[in-house]
Amino acid sequence: MRKWMAVVVLSTAASAFAAPQPLFNGATESKWKVTKGTAAAGTVTLLTSATGVRGEFRGTDAKAPAIVFLGGQGKVWVRQPGGDVELAAYKGGFERTIVPALLYVDSVAKYKKDDKGAVEVQAGGYTLTRTSLGTSKADASNFEIRSKKGASSRLASLGSLLGPSQSNVSATAGGRGAGTKGMKLADGGDYAAVEAVENRDAKWTNLEEALAAFQKEGKVGKSREDQ
Numbered sequence: 001m002r003k004w005m006a007v008v009v010l011s012t013a014a015s016a017f018a019a020p021q022p023l024f025n026g027a028t029e030s031k032w033k034v035t036k037g038t039a040a041a042g043t044v045t046l047l048t049s050a051t052g053v054r055g056e057f058r059g060t061d062a063k064a065p066a067i068v069f070l071g072g073q074g075k076v077w078v079r080q081p082g083g084d085v086e087l088a089a090y091k092g093g094f095e096r097t098i099v100p101a102l103l104y105v106d107s108v109a110k111y112k113k114d115d116k117g118a119v120e121v122q123a124g125g126y127t128l129t130r131t132s133l134g135t136s137k138a139d140a141s142n143f144e145i146r147s148k149k150g151a152s153s154r155l156a157s158l159g160s161l162l163g164p165s166q167s168n169v170s171a172t173a174g175g176r177g178a179g180t181k182g183m184k185l186a187d188g189g190d191y192a193a194v195e196a197v198e199n200r201d202a203k204w205t206n207l208e209e210a211l212a213a214f215q216k217e218g219k220v221g222k223s224r225e226d227q
Contacts, residue, residue, distance in 0.1 A: 023048070023104075023105065030132060030133045031130070032128045032129060035127050044058075055071075056069075071104055080148065106123060
């Protein structure tokens with residue numbers, strides 16, 4: 001037996017801080033067709049787990065890539081080049097309204113349920129109808145939030161590791177005899193800049209350890225021990 005579930009927004013202070021509720025509990029995979037009236041508008045694959053929820057939207061253009069929405073940290077995120085962004089920063093189409101209604105129970109959307117959970121959702125003038133529901137074996141990495149802010153921080157860490165570039169140091173300074181610290185030749189080279197770079201690099205007493213720490217923090221590249 002199916003029934004409509006009305007979602008009521010409570011005004012109590014406690015409800016304002018309640019964690020958002022996913023449509024299904026446990027590890028599940030469900031397929032949904034999206035329609036507007038009688039016209040097809042796309043599909044959504046919904047994955048849930050103990051650590052998060054993920055919705056992959058595909059429009060009617062079969063060649064267009066899927067748009068991935070993630071639920072985690074009490075928010076909805078959208079996967080973008082360079083890192084995940086919060087929903088408010090995503091300037092997409094109608095999918096930005098309908099997919100979040102599948103990730104979490106929405107205060108505006110309407111839900112129809114059967115004995116297994118939500119089977120139909122009405123949101124933003126679209127109808128999402130569940131076509132299948134089963135157990136998911138998706139790895140936890142599929143639900144990991146990799147925010148664009150975090151990615152920027154890792155790039156900043158890389159810049160700090162390698163140091164600022166010195167555009168006024170000739171690329172051939174080493175070939176002219178600047179390989180010995182403090183050496184200065186009367187050939188017009190900017191050896192003061194070279195000495196500044198040498199002093200900076202002297203702080204890295206063990207570059208191998210510094211690179212290993214960077215790789216561990218940023219999870220990029222392979223250390224020599226791994227090769």
